[in-house]
Amino acid sequence: MRMLCDWARLQRWLTKVCSLCLLLLLPGLSTAVGQTISETRAPRILVLYPYDERIAATTVAGEAVRKRLLDATGGKIDLFSEFLDLSRFPEAEHVDRMGKFLAEKYAVRQPDVVIALGEQSANFIAKHRASLAKDARLVVAGFNRSTALRMNLPADVTGVFTEFNILKTAELARRLQPDARHLFVIGGSSEFDRWWLEAAKTDLTSFSKNYDTTYLENLTIEELAARAAAFPRDSIVLMLTIFKDRSGRNFIPRDAVKQIAANANAPIYGPYPTYLDYGIVGGNVVTFESLGTTVAELALDVLHGKPVEHAQAPLVDMVDARQLKRWGLSDKYLPPGTVQMFRQPSLLEDHWIDVSVAVFVVALQSVVITILLLERRRRLKAEIQSRHRLLEVIHLNQSATAGALSASIAHELNQPLGAIRSNAEAASIVLRSPFPDLKLIEQILVDIRDDDQRAHDIISRMRGLLKKRREIDWQVFDLNELTSTAIKILQGEAVRRGIVVSSSRAEDPLPIRADRLHVQQVILNIAINAMDSMGVAGTNKNISLETRLTKDAKAELSISDSGDGIPEDKLATIFEPFYTTKAAGTGLGLSIARTIAETYGGRILASNRCGGGAVFRLVLPLARSDHP
Amino acid sequence: MNPIIHIVDDDLSFRIALGRLLSASGYGVALYASGEELLARLPGIEHGCILLDLDMPGLSGLALQEKLSTMAPLLPIVFLTGHGDIKAGVQAMKAGADDFLEKPATADILLETIDKSLRRADIRQEEFARTNASRARLSNLTPREFEVLRLLVRGKLNKQIAHALGTSERTIKAHRHNLMEKIGARSLAEAVSIAERLGLVDLVEEGDAS
Numbered sequence: 153m154r155m156l157c158d159w160a161r162l163q164r165w166l167t168k169v170c171s172l173c174l175l176l177l178l179p180g181l182s183t184a185v186g187q188t189i190s191e192t193r194a195p196r197i198l199v200l201y202p203y204d205e206r207i208a209a210t211t212v213a214g215e216a217v218r219k220r221l222l223d224a225t226g227g228k229i230d231l232f233s234e235f236l237d238l239s240r241f242p243e244a245e246h247v248d249r250m251g252k253f254l255a256e257k258y259a260v261r262q263p264d265v266v267i268a269l270g271e272q273s274a275n276f277i278a279k280h281r282a283s284l285a286k287d288a289r290l291v292v293a294g295f296n297r298s299t300a301l302r303m304n305l306p307a308d309v310t311g312v313f314t315e316f317n318i319l320k321t322a323e324l325a326r327r328l329q330p331d332a333r334h335l336f337v338i339g340g341s342s343e344f345d346r347w348w349l350e351a352a353k354t355d356l357t358s359f360s361k362n363y364d365t366t367y368l369e370n371l372t373i374e375e376l377a378a379r380a381a382a383f384p385r386d387s388i389v390l391m392l393t394i395f396k397d398r399s400g401r402n403f404i405p406r407d408a409v410k411q412i413a414a415n416a417n418a419p420i421y422g423p424y425p426t427y428l429d430y431g432i433v434g435g436n437v438v439t440f441e442s443l444g445t446t447v448a449e450l451a452l453d454v455l456h457g458k459p460v461e462h463a464q465a466p467l468v469d470m471v472d473a474r475q476l477k478r479w480g481l482s483d484k485y486l487p488p489g490t491v492q493m494f495r496q497p498s499l500l501e502d503h504w505i506d507v508s509v510a511v512f513v514v515a516l517q518s519v520v521i522t523i524l525l526l527e528r529r530r531r532l533k534a535e536i537q538s539r540h541r542l543l544e545v546i547h548l549n550q551s552a553t554a555g556a557l558s559a560s561i562a563h564e565l566n567q568p569l570g571a572i573r574s575n576a577e578a579a580s581i582v583l584r585s586p587f588p589d590l591k592l593i594e595q596i597l598v599d600i601r602d603d604d605q606r607a608h609d610i611i612s613r614m615r616g617l618l619k620k621r622r623e624i625d626w627q628v629f630d631l632n633e634l635t636s637t638a639i640k641i642l643q644g645e646a647v648r649r650g651i652v653v654s655s656s657r658a659e660d661p662l663p664i665r666a667d668r669l670h671v672q673q674v675i676l677n678i679a680i681n682a683m684d685s686m687g688v689a690g691t692n693k694n695i696s697l698e699t700r701l702t703k704d705a706k707a708e709l710s711i712s713d714s715g716d717g718i719p720e721d722k723l724a725t726i727f728e729p730f731y732t733t734k735a736a737g738t739g740l741g742l743s744i745a746r747t748i749a750e751t752y753g754g755r756i757l758a759s760n761r762c763g764g765g766a767v768f769r770l771v772l773p774l775a776r777s778d779h780p
Numbered sequence: 781m782n783p784i785i786h787i788v789d790d791d792l793s794f795r796i797a798l799g800r801l802l803s804a805s806g807y808g809v810a811l812y813a814s815g816e817e818l819l820a821r822l823p824g825i826e827h828g829c830i831l832l833d834l835d836m837p838g839l840s841g842l843a844l845q846e847k848l849s850t851m852a853p854l855l856p857i858v859f860l861t862g863h864g865d866i867k868a869g870v871q872a873m874k875a876g877a878d879d880f881l882e883k884p885a886t887a888d889i890l891l892e893t894i895d896k897s898l899r900r901a902d903i904r905q906e907e908f909a910r911t912n913a914s915r916a917r918l919s920n921l922t923p924r925e926f927e928v929l930r931l932l933v934r935g936k937l938n939k940q941i942a943h944a945l946g947t948s949e950r951t952i953k954a955h956r957h958n959l960m961e962k963i964g965a966r967s968l969a970e971a972v973s974i975a976e977r978l979g980l981v982d983l984v985e986e987g988d989a990s
Contacts, residue, residue, distance in 0.1 A: 563835070563862030567791045570862075570884030574797035577887040581804035596800065603793055647790075647835050648863070 195455050196230040197221060198263035198285065202272035203239045210235075213269060213294075216444025217451075224452050232263065238272045251280035263288045265451050270294040271303070278305055289454045293447045293465070310454065312446045312463045316423040318352045318390060320436035322359050324469050324490075325388040325421045328433065328481045334387035335363035338380075338412065338420075340394030340403070341370055348392045356390075363388065373397045373411055380416035387418035391432060406430045419479045425470060428493055433479065434471030439491070442466045539624070542747060546670055547620050549744045553676050554617040560644030564610050568603035575600050613641050616669055617676075624667045624751075628775045631662040631671070631707045632699050638675040639697060642683075651683055652694040662699055662707035665775035666752040674748050674756070677741040678711045678768045685715030685766065706754075707774055712767035717760040726758055745770075783898050784808035784828035788818050788844065789860070790836040794883075798831065798860075805891055815839030815847075822851055827905075829878070829897050834861035834868055842868065845875050854904055856897040860885065914974045917963045925959040928952060932968065933975040 199217060201210045214233065221229055236250060266281075266288045268274040274292040281290065292305065293312035300311050326332070337356070339349035349369055356365075368379060373394070383389060394408035406426050413420050413431025425437040443465040453460045469487050473495035476483055483492065554561075579596045582588050639655055646653045664671070679695060686693045695713050702708045718726060727746040742756075749756040754772035761767050785807045789795045792813070799809040808828070812818040816839055818830070830848070834841040845857055856878040861868070869880045878897035881890065921929065924945075931941045938956065942949040965971035 559863055566862045566883045567794050571791070571794040571797040573884045573886070574794070574801040578797065578800035578804045581801070581887075585804075592800070596797075599793060599797065603797075606793070647837055650840060652837065 194225075194228045194230050195265070196232065196261055196263045197265045197267065197451060197455075198232040198234065198258065198288070199267045200269065200273040200277055201233065201235045202270035202276075204235050204237050210269070212440035213444035213447070216441045217267060217269075217448045220445050220448030221451065224448070230261070232258075232261075236273060236276055238276070247276065247279075251276070251283065255280065255283035258284060262286075265289050265291060265454050267447055267451055268292045269447070271299060274300075274303060274305065274309075278303070278309070281306075291447060291451050291454060293443055297462070310450055310460050310462060312443065312450055312465050314438045314443065314465050315467075316438075317355070317436055317467060318392070318423055319355045319359060320467060320469075321421050321423045322356060322388065322390060324434060324436055324471075324487065325390070325419070326359075327485045327487060328471075328476075329386070329388055329419065330485070332386045332388045333364060334384050334418075335360055335365040335390070336379075336383060336387055336418075337365070337367045337390045337392065338376060338394070339367070339369045339392045340396055340405075340408070341398050341400075342393075342396035345369075345393050345395055352390070352392055370398050372399045373401065373403070373408060376408075377412050377415055380412045380418075380420075383416060383418040385418055389416060389418050389420040391420050391422040391427065393424075419475065419481065428470060428472050431475070432472065433475040433481065434469065434490075436467050437470050438465045438467055439470065442468060540622075542751070543621050543624070545740070546673060546744060546748065549677070549740060550617050550619075550669065550673055553673065553680065554614065556680065557617075557641065557645055557676075560648055561610065561614050561641070563648065564644040565607055568607040568610070571603045572600050572607075575603070613637060616672070617641070619669060621667065621669065625669070626665060627668055628663050628665045629668050631664050631709060631772070632657040634668060634672055635675060635697055635699055635709055638672050638679065641672075641676065642679050642695075645680075645683065646695065649683055649686075650693060651686065653697070654694060655697040656699075658699045658701050658707075660701065662701060663775040664707050664752070664772045666772065670748045671752070671770075671772070674745040674770055675709065675711070677745045678756075678770070681741060682711060682713035682715060682766070682768070685713060685717075687716070702771065705774060707772045709770045710767055711770075712761055712765060714765045717764055717766045718758060720760070723758060723760075727756065782808050783901075784810050784825075785894060786810045786812065786818060786825060786828060786830045786855075788812045788815060788830065788836070788841075789833040790814060791833075801887055801890070802894070805887070807894070815841070815844035818844065819847060819851070825852060825855065828855065829894055829901065830855055830857045831860050831894075832857055834859055834865075834872075835863075842871060842875070845872060845877065849876060854901065854908060856901040856904075858893055858897055860890075911977055914963065915978055918974075918978060920962045921959055925955050925962070928955045929959050929963075929971065929975065932956065933972045 199214060201214060203210060205211070218231055221231060234254060236247075238247070263285045264287075266277050266285050268277045268290065269292075271294065274295070277284070277290060277292075281288075290306070290309040291312065292300070292309055294314065296315055297311070297313040300313060305311070322335075335356075337349070337352055339345050339352070346369070349367060353367065368376060371379070376394075376397070380389070391409050391412070393405040394403050395405060396402050397408070405424070407430070409420070409422060409427050409432060410430040416431075419433040420431065422432045422435045423437055424435070425439055428434065428437075446463055446465045450460060450463050469490040471483075471486065471490060471492055473483070473492045475481075476492075483490075486492075575596045579593055582592055582596075635655065635657065639653055643653060675697070679697070682695050693714055695711065698710050698712075700708050700710075727742050746756050749770055749772065752772055754770065757769045757771070759767055759769075785802045787795055787798050787802075787809065789798070790813055795811050795813070799811050803809045810821075810825075810828075812821075814836055815832075818825075819839075832841045832844060839847075841859060841861070848855060848857065857872075857876070858878050859869075859872050859880045860883055861880070862883045872880055878900065879893045881893060885893075918926075927945060928941060931944060936944070938949050938952045942952045945952070960966070960971060963971060963974055965974060
């Protein structure tokens, strides 16, 4: 936004500066005009157009003249335009009538300068000068010097002549096609066409030495088109004029160009701006606009009383962007200042402010998006890290639990191992007897197998406690089953401490989706906590684990004990990390239990029982059933 | 009468396996899932040895031992435990356990321990029987004869006894003859040893002090 404001300010500033310059210049200009024309009135300039106002040359060149004159005088000028319409009314009567009419029209407003555009206008004013503008200076334009000589114009007439230079067009072609090896120059069969070809041969003498050069003349338009279709691709084709072909047919040259260019196999160049849009790539041409500007400059000089000479309309390189594209020619080879016509203006050129704003906004958005993405990535990374830490802590807690239970587990394990040993020894004694009881031996072996399985199950549960998780192992399992497993693990410890473990389970399965080991860890943490709360002495020590389906369809496991209960003022803080009442406690067990519960979308609650002791409730959402 | 090994263990499989081993080794075996079960059948249990698990739901091994010390003091108890906890071991031995074994004990150690405790039990049993017999005989004495014996084992002479009891020496001689016959002692030394076994020596000392 700030950038936009700056732009707007800059533009306003530039406009001010320009107006200021104009104001400073104006007094000097008006003084100069005043000296030659009059102290009081604006100079009068009459522009004569040979045809009607719809002709391209008229519109473009005439407008350039008007614009330049108005700009240079700050509008302090009287401009008159007359359209002689001599193409549709070429009769001498019309010309005379027009002469008389204009003479009367301008009787009181005699022009100071008359600008005649085109050959016919020049002839007209030369003829009617005395009656129409006897004191006016004449400026003619729109034809070449040789035409002017032929017209025999008065000596004080100043002309802006248009000269064509085929060499410059050829040079433009060479820049665009540095690899070209052939040169074709096409001319027609009229007198002018032949003269043009001869002139071109002279102008191109040295240029054509570098090429395999062919001059195509005295051919019919069909023959020319056929030849053009067979030009090698690496050819430069220069098109002069074809007013007439060998068969005597007359042409408007650009229509002839169009026919030939349509099927040509190589790019065609020409020295006339009128050829553009008729299939040529371009050329070194006089534009109507530059002609108009030059004429206006000359008229201004005349007004200011400066000594004037004939002028030459500037030639510019002009190309048709569509043709460049057609022939695959790169515009980077174009000479500086080359005018590209018919170029699809890029979005940037047409709406640079909109585009800048859009680009800026998009860039800003990209930056914001990038920042957000980076932020998101950072957060994801942090989340993964924190999850890894959590898994680490849970693992440590599991290991600690396993350590605390190891004596009980060893005892649990010793039962089947002791039974296996006794059975084996009994078997060997039985076998040594004179009449071994083979039925007994068989029963012993079955029992040994069963005890081995039992030992294996205990080790599996133990291993589960020691298993390290790198990622959460999501599974759907029944909370009832998991509670039974946890009770098996706790049983030995409970017996050792003289604690009775009772349980009751919900009738229906309670499927939950979580990591089994983590939920088991919650149960162990709470249960061991409950055992610790009951101390050493005391009778009727018991823990009860109950699973049920809550009213709001969640799985609940409650673990109640007959211990001392939780001091009322501590109920709120027991789940905080490092809260402990035990000398050897880490204060992490319940905090880890709560973290695990929350990780799986559940929660954990603690309260005291009416009859003494505490009750912990683990509530977890039910896993969505596949068949609702 | 064949000694019976009473196995008390809450673990069925272990109980059965141990029973098989001992049975194969020639012992009579009785199995109990808990201390309460054993106590319920106690009146019929006299001869043999108790193999007792330490940690059991309900009555623990040590609690059962305490009850048995009054209810069946002569039955030897061998503890068989999953965790050899020194504290529990010392407590059990102090309370009169015969031995304290860790599970899983090898058959050799187990059988040797059982044998030893059964032998010791036999000796205790004999001693107990003797004492009981002596005590029974002692109960046949008349109060006068009991008084005479009390003073006799303190080393008093007939004359001194007669003086202490305010009677004649001849009467004391007759009492002495009768009581020696009743307790089955052929000499004074034998009578002293019986009195000692029955805890009468202390009484003698006491009386002496008074």
